[in-house]
Amino acid sequence: MNTAATQRAPFASDPAASRGRLLKEPDDGLRSPFQRDRDRIIHSTAFRRLKHKTQVFISHDGDHFRTRLTHSLEVAQIARGIARALGLDEDLTEALALAHDLGHTPFGHAGEEALNACMKPHGGFEHNAQTLRIVTTLERRYAAFDGLNLTWETLEGLVKHNGPLLDEAGRPTGKYRDSGLPLAIRRYVRGHDLELATWPSAEAQVAAIADDIAYNAHDVDDGLRAGLIEIIDLGDIPLSGPALAEALKLGHDLERGRLIHETVRRMISAMVMDVIERTRRNASRLKPASAQEVRALGQPLVSFSPQMAENVRVMQTFLMARVYRHPRVLDAMRRAQKILTDLFNAYMDDPRRLPEEWQARVEAARDDPDGLESRAEREVARQICDFIAGMTDNYAQQQHKRLFDLDPRFR
DSSP, X not given: OOOTTOOOOTTSOOGGGOOOBSSOOOOOSSSOHHHHHHHHHHTSHHHHHGGGSBSSSOGGGOSSSOBHHHHHHHHHHHHHHHHHHHTOOHHHHHHHHHHTTTTOOTTHHHHHHHHHHHTGGGTOOOHHHHHHXXXXXXXXXXXXXXXXXXXXXXXXXXHHTTSOSBOTTSOBOGGGTTTOSOHHHHHHHHHSOOOTTSOOOHHHHHHHHHHHHHHHHHHHHHHHHTTSSOGGGGTTSTTHHHHHHHHHTTOTTOOHHHHHHHHHHHHHHHHHHHHHHHHHHHHHHHOOOSHHHHHTSSSOSSOOOHHHHHHHHHHHHHHIIIIITOHHXXXXXXXXXXXXXXXXXXXXXXXXXXXXXXXXHHHHHHOOTTOOHHHHHHHHHHXXXXXXXXXXXXXXXXXXXXXXXXXXXXX
């Protein structure tokens, strides 16, 4: 399908009508606001660190497995293709796709679980909230402000890419229903309303579904190359079975690496085409005439068809059982969790073990103007959490070796 001449959708986000930045800046004569956001994300320190952060397999498993950086680039490529086909703003879509994993810890979801457990007495840890914290506070590159001073639309999309965070009554919903909104999000929206009870833009929804497409297909790829699953295992799964059958038609003597790639690319194509077709039907039925009307629909505009959604669910169940919970992966993740837990406890016990810059941040956090010891301790813990969450896998291993020198497999 040729999508090069797709007409701009009436519900696409318009950079000329952006709600702007929290801190006003002069317009750029060459780039739209969303293009500037994308460029700031790419040039950020947090984005570069994704090169050495785990997706599923940690660094000593091999150089060819995906990292958070390669995953983010693949999500951006898929998302931009979908946005082009639907007539959406490609630059906003790309910015959201590139930034969606900035808040992830070293060692993937296992690292997040470890930090969340450490931070339970201090407000917890959640990677989506950490992404917001990075782009609004932790990046320190510009003379006039902390963070990246991104547009409202980009911040909204990063926080709400999986849907509303609050229901109409203002109560946390979705994954935050029981735990409540993360502290970083609650704090930020007090001064900059991101309309947490509405759906995000179509561009944010595309970035989110592109993430699903990328990791479902590429975790199959990495699982096969790691030897955790075999090609034959894919035959009876609704998403991968037809893709494998089509790939086999190219020749039963096809070498394994080519067969894997031909299967995975067909899985991606099937999901992408399904999203485009279903979203066009949704738009025809719901008739949103602006980006703001997309937010007010009360349901997602961008989606899989019911059958594809079920196929994706089956694939996720398969990956959970055969890849994410494989004994080899779980063993590595348990050791990774110990590294982050040990580091957190060591820094809390003696912040002088931190680099000088972070020691200064901890001292500033201790200087609570209201004299509340509990709040000061919480802020100290948050600074230490920020430092650890920003580590690469390699740096976390090095720091653990320096302090403990325990596990030779993480040296």
